[in-house]
Amino acid sequence: VLQLTKFDYRLANNIDEDLRKLRCRSNFHALRFTEPIQAVGQKLVKKMRQMANRFMAVHLRLEPDMLAFSGCYIGGGDKERYELREIRKRWETLPDIDAVGERRRGKCPLTPHEVGLMLRALGFENDAYIYVPSGEIYGGEETLEPLKDLFPNLYTKEILANEDLKPFLPFSSCLAAIDYIVCDESDVFVTNNNGNMAKILAGR
Numbered sequence: 434v435l436q437l438t439k440f441d442y443r444l445a446n447n448i449d450e451d452l453r454k455l456r457c458r459s460n461f462h463a464l465r466f467t468e469p470i471q472a473v474g475q476k477l478v479k480k481m482r483q484m485a486n487r488f489m490a491v492h493l494r495l496e497p498d499m500l501a502f503s504g505c506y507i508g509g510g511d512k513e514r515y516e517l518r519e520i521r522k523r524w525e526t527l528p529d530i531d532a533v534g535e536r537r538r539g540k541c542p543l544t545p546h547e548v549g550l551m552l553r554a555l556g557f558e559n560d561a562y563i564y565v566p567s568g569e570i571y572g573g574e575e576t577l578e579p580l581k582d583l584f585p586n587l588y589t590k591e592i593l594a595n596e597d598l599k600p601f602l603p604f605s606s607c608l609a610a611i612d613y614i615v616c617d618e619s620d621v622f623v624t625n626n627n628g629n630m631a632k633i634l635a636g637r
Contacts (some may be wrong), residue, residue, distance in 0.1 A: 466610050473597050474614025477564075480593050481615065484586070485562035490619035491552075491580075492612075494542055494626040497571045498523075504530030505541035509572060543625040545570075546579035552623065553583060562586045564619060566612030566630070568605060590615070 466474070481488045495507065501520035504527075506513055521527055535541050543551065552561070563584050570576050581587050590598060590611055601607040609630070616622055616634055624631040 466614065469600070470607055470610045471614065473594060473601070474611045476597065477590060477593050477611065477615050478618040481562060481564055481588065481619075487620040488562040488564055489552075489557070489621040489623060490564045490566060490616040491548060492616065492622070492624040492626075492628075492630050493545060493548065493565060493567050493570060494624075494628050494630075495545070495570045495572075495576065496568045499626075499628075500542075500571050502527070503535070503541060504532055505535055506532045507544045507571065507576065513572075544579075545577050546583075548623065548625050549580040549583035557584075559584055560586065563588065564615050565589050566609075566616055568608070 465471070497517070497520055500507065501517040502524065504521070506517065532541070553559075561584055563580075563586060565577070565580075565587060567589070577587070590608070594611075598608075598611075601611065613630065613633065616630065617637065622631075622634055
């Protein structure tokens with residue numbers, strides 16, 4: 434996914450802390466996605482820009498395993514509770530979590546509907562163009578429907594890329610890298626969680 438020339442092992446670590454920070458920062462700015470990933474990412478950015486001068490990226494972390502791990506529910510009733518409970522069994526050490534209590538304490542990711550309501554409350558009109566970077570969303574299109582109702586101009590890499598995505602489909606890190614490129618180029622970035630994508634973009 435990334436190309437980085439190895440050099441750290443050749444450099445001594447017993448140097449001044451400020452120089453170590455500078456080396457780390459230089460390493461960070463030297464990171465580049467591989468050419469095929471960069472090309473697809475930029476192609477998606479171009480498609481978004483052709484439709485709208487400005488677009489927003491809304492990162493929804495609602496993959497089944499993430500939801501199960503968090504102990505949160507997004508309103509899918511008994512079916513959802515059963516399915517997520519079954520997934521939670523993969524982690525033997527997870528404590529029992531009160532999903533309602535977690536949501537009241539603000540520990541659960543916002544649902545797509547809640548994200549849509551928040552964006553409308555912030556003043557975004559329903560003609561805004563939105564790119565949704567994500568893996569498999571629990572509940573699929575049905576889960577996204579409330580957000581689409583509020584913001585019809587909703588796009589994903591699957592909608593925009595067509596055949597270009599095929600070589601990357603077996604590699605979730607490559608797909609995440611493509612999403613990252615589009616998020617980085619967006620005019621507004623919104624997230625419903627404090628995961629790696631949000632932290633990396635905030636750091637950048």
